[in-house]
Amino acid sequence: METLKEKNKDAKKTTAMKVSGAEAIIHCLLAEGVDILYGYPGGAIMPVYDELYKFQDKLTHILTRHEQGATHAAQGFARVTGRVGVAMATSGPGATNLVTGLADAQIDSTPMVCITGQVTRHLLGSDAFQETDIIGISTPVTKWNYQITKAEEIPEILAKAFYIARSGRPGPVLVDITKNAQFDELDFSYEHCTGIRSYNPVPKPNTEAIDAAAKLINEAKKPMIVFGQGVILGQAEDELKELIEKSGIPAAWTILGLSALDSDHPLNVGMVGMHGNYAPNMLTNECDVLIAIGMRFDDRVTGNLDTYAKQAKVIHFEIDPAEINKNVTADVAVLGNSKETLGMILPKIKENKHEAWHNEFKKRYKIEFDAVIKDELHPTKEGMTMAEVINEINTASGHKAVIVSDVGQHQMIACRYSKFKQSKSNITSGGLGTMGFALPAAIGAKMGAMDREVVAIIGDGGYQMTIQELGTIFQNKTPVKIVVLNNEHLGMVRQWQELFFESRYASTVMSNPNFVKIAEGYDITAKKITDRKDLKATIAEMLASKDAYFLEVRVEKEDNVFPMIPSGASVSDIRLK
Amino acid sequence: MKKEWFTISVYAENNVGLLNRISGIFLKRHINIESLNVSKSEIENVSKFTIVVNTTEDWTRKIVQQIEKQIEVIKAFFHDDDEIIYQESALFKVASHLLFDERQIQNIIKESNSQIVTVSRDFFVLAKSGRRHEIDEMHEALLPYGIMQFVRSGRIAVSKAEMPISKLLKNFYQD
Ligand SMILES: Cc1ncc(C[n+]2csc(CCOP(=O)(O)OP(=O)(O)O)c2C)c(N)n1
Numbered sequence: 001m002e003t004l005k006e007k008n009k010d011a012k013k014t015t016a017m018k019v020s021g022a023e024a025i026i027h028c029l030l031a032e033g034v035d036i037l038y039g040y041p042g043g044a045i046m047p048v049y050d051e052l053y054k055f056q057d058k059l060t061h062i063l064t065r066h067e068q069g070a071t072h073a074a075q076g077f078a079r080v081t082g083r084v085g086v087a088m089a090t091s092g093p094g095a096t097n098l099v100t101g102l103a104d105a106q107i108d109s110t111p112m113v114c115i116t117g118q119v120t121r122h123l124l125g126s127d128a129f130q131e132t133d134i135i136g137i138s139t140p141v142t143k144w145n146y147q148i149t150k151a152e153e154i155p156e157i158l159a160k161a162f163y164i165a166r167s168g169r170p171g172p173v174l175v176d177i178t179k180n181a182q183f184d185e186l187d188f189s190y191e192h193c194t195g196i197r198s199y200n201p202v203p204k205p206n207t208e209a210i211d212a213a214a215k216l217i218n219e220a221k222k223p224m225i226v227f228g229q230g231v232i233l234g235q236a237e238d239e240l241k242e243l244i245e246k247s248g249i250p251a252a253w254t255i256l257g258l259s260a261l262d263s264d265h266p267l268n269v270g271m272v273g274m275h276g277n278y279a280p281n282m283l284t285n286e287c288d289v290l291i292a293i294g295m296r297f298d299d300r301v302t303g304n305l306d307t308y309a310k311q312a313k314v315i316h317f318e319i320d321p322a323e324i325n326k327n328v329t330a331d332v333a334v335l336g337n338s339k340e341t342l343g344m345i346l347p348k349i350k351e352n353k354h355e356a357w358h359n360e361f362k363k364r365y366k367i368e369f370d371a372v373i374k375d376e377l378h379p380t381k382e383g384m385t386m387a388e389v390i391n392e393i394n395t396a397s398g399h400k401a402v403i404v405s406d407v408g409q410h411q412m413i414a415c416r417y418s419k420f421k422q423s424k425s426n427i428t429s430g431g432l433g434t435m436g437f438a439l440p441a442a443i444g445a446k447m448g449a450m451d452r453e454v455v456a457i458i459g460d461g462g463y464q465m466t467i468q469e470l471g472t473i474f475q476n477k478t479p480v481k482i483v484v485l486n487n488e489h490l491g492m493v494r495q496w497q498e499l500f501f502e503s504r505y506a507s508t509v510m511s512n513p514n515f516v517k518i519a520e521g522y523d524i525t526a527k528k529i530t531d532r533k534d535l536k537a538t539i540a541e542m543l544a545s546k547d548a549y550f551l552e553v554r555v556e557k558e559d560n561v562f563p564m565i566p567s568g569a570s571v572s573d574i575r576l577k
Numbered sequence: 578m579k580k581e582w583f584t585i586s587v588y589a590e591n592n593v594g595l596l597n598r599i600s601g602i603f604l605k606r607h608i609n610i611e612s613l614n615v616s617k618s619e620i621e622n623v624s625k626f627t628i629v630v631n632t633t634e635d636w637t638r639k640i641v642q643q644i645e646k647q648i649e650v651i652k653a654f655f656h657d658d659d660e661i662i663y664q665e666s667a668l669f670k671v672a673s674h675l676l677f678d679e680r681q682i683q684n685i686i687k688e689s690n691s692q693i694v695t696v697s698r699d700f701f702v703l704a705k706s707g708r709r710h711e712i713d714e715m716h717e718a719l720l721p722y723g724i725m726q727f728v729r730s731g732r733i734a735v736s737k738a739e740m741p742i743s744k745l746l747k748n749f750y751q752d
Binding site: 135136139140143144145146147164195196197198199320321322324325326 | 594
């Protein structure tokens with residue numbers, strides 16, 4: 001964890017020099033260790049692009065094909081590296097195109113800094129060409145935002161922006177910079193931000209709360225852990241594993257917590273939530289102590305709050321005080337960075353084995369396996385299932401690939417059936433559920449982890465929301481693997497229509513273009529398979545490819561994702577069919 | 578849970594966008610701001626928002642948590658009416674001839690403990706500070722005679738207990 005003192009140590013101040021605001025922005029980015037950013041130019045940000053041109057040996061700018069793509073690419077980069085992702089856009093439409101990415105990063109706590117150009121200061125408020133109040137628009141979807149109207153503000157504000165984006169519970173920051181501030185000169189010197197007096201990013205852990213939590217855990221007969229992305233963001237994977245192993249407590253994860261714990265760990269009992277596993281959902285309502293670590297009790301996780309874990313004492317490990325008692329009342333709240341708090345509680349935890357209780361999970365896994373998983377992975381019907389495709393990709397890549405999923409049925413299947421050995425390997429839009437996220441996010445993820453295989457799993461619907469980013473892949477020769485699971489429907493919505501709207505398929509049937517030809521138009525090797533017998537070999541070919549590869553798999557048109565907790569139902573009312 | 582009156586006090590850095598951020602938190606949850614006052618506080622360069630809501634304690638707490646989470650907010654508190662000293666003020670603009678024509682007006686001024694701020698040929702202005710109900714009573718009393726203009730401010734309040742902002746800020750600079 002970064003404390004103020006540690007940070008002060010390397011807060012070196014660069015000596016003053018006279019530069020334009022636009023050049024100062026580049027120096028700020030370099031000082032923050034940025035070597036890549038995603039964006040799209042336009043009138044109000046042109047002075048900065050001119051400097052990007054001059055500094056292209058130090059700072060790579062990736063031209064996406066839409067500003068939304070720039071934000072998702074920056075998010076993918078941030079999620080795979082743990083660093084701050086950077087996106088840039090012009091004023092007006094450029095800026096408004098960032099909004100979805102900002103909202104996504106806000107709800108999924110992704111560190112991102114967006115820089116937008118703005119009309120020159122004296123035109124503000126005059127409805128000038130491409131003027132839009134992006135500060136007003138982005139306020140609800142940013143951790144912080146600020147409009148710079150004077151060149152001298154640039155170093156301090158950008159230092160603050162990066163500090164806020166990455167510290168505490170991370171999130172997106174937008175800095176809007178008027179054109180005059182980009183042109184004007186300033187005496188540039190840079191000082192990293194090490195603290196803001198009104199902002200306490202990491203609350204100090206309270207030892208009494210740690211003791212109370214340890215006592216509850218040690219006395220529990222049927223304890224269960226549910227962990228979320230807070231473990232990954234806090235880099236507390238080792239501590240989590242140690243806690244689980246020492247205490248013998250079964251651990252389940254939220255979709256954003258996935259990959260923080262080895263999928264094959266014997267105490268990993270799967271996913272909670274709407275399409276999570278049967279055992280952890282059912283047993284949430286039977287455990288006696290529920291230990292929530294770095295998760296926020298999202299409604300997709302809890303179902304009906306009135307019947308959620310009412311029998312259990314709840315311990316909530318959390319960095320953000322606003323999450324405490326927001327949805328679920330905590331009997332013990334342990335505030336702080338997860339690495340620090342888990343590290344503090346570990347020595348107080350008694351070694352234990354909860355074999356009989358763990359067997360309850362295994363029993364229910366068997367029920368789910370027989371009712372759902374077996375047929376999903378080894379279908380007897382003719383059409384392919386999404387699960388068998390995911391499973392093949394996963395096995396063939398040795399569980400080492402970064403899986404970037406879009407939103408819908410394929411996302412739930414990707415999260416349910418992918419297995420991971422390494423943290424930060426599952427990238428998906430969890431909180432916002434943004435269709436169109438995966439393709440650009442995969443580009444950013446690949447650029448953040450060039451040594452890793454990155455596979456995007458996308459539905460035929462979501463693919464067409466940001467399909468233009470194939471152009472980015474083409475131009476940069478980004479070797480991402482793209483798998484479209486084509487069911488010729490907006491599958492997840494169709495599923496709801498089938499289950500809750502008497503199969504009235506209003507606007508969920510898709511007639512799709514020739515995706516292979518489209519990919520080929522971008523010079524990307526492309527294949528479509530419709531038959532199970534081609535699956536293994538084609539996936540092997542895709543993974544062996546050194547370049548980008550597009551694979552379309554025709555899957556069953558009207559498959560449903562199960563188990564499922566109908567919205568508003570209790571976690572223990574989870575349906576197997 | 579039952580709805581009550583709560584006064585939320587927010588100590589924050591002076592910042593243009595902050596009011597927007599704070600009001601957004603109420604908007605999201607459909608909680609009406611019954612009154613809002615922004616002023617300087619006892620600490621230099623720190624402003625104080627005083628916000629009155631009528632909602633449950635649980636919602637008030639959640640809102641305060643969200644407010645406190647904003648980067649520029651130093652600290653936020655909430656209190657029920659027993660825990661604070663509070664007031665509102667109001668201005669009444671009334672036609673001047675009434676002072677001479679209507680004897681009762683003089684009594685209203687006296688009984689309401691209000692002050693005459695200014696008198697001109699056409700109108701005079703009464704200022705009244707106090708509890709909401711006192712201002713309401715005065716309003717009712719004057720109404721039959723005609724009120725040319727009326728305005729009432731947001732609630733301002735100080736808490737009986739300490740709000741240790743200086744200490745908080747000092748800790749920051751020492752760490
Ligand atoms: C931007 C956006 N618009 C609409 C939705 C609502 N929605 C959720 S899932 C879904 C269907 C997705 O269909 P597809 O991409 O084909 O994936 P599938 O469910 O078939 O796997 C839709 C429309 C959304 N999540 N995001």
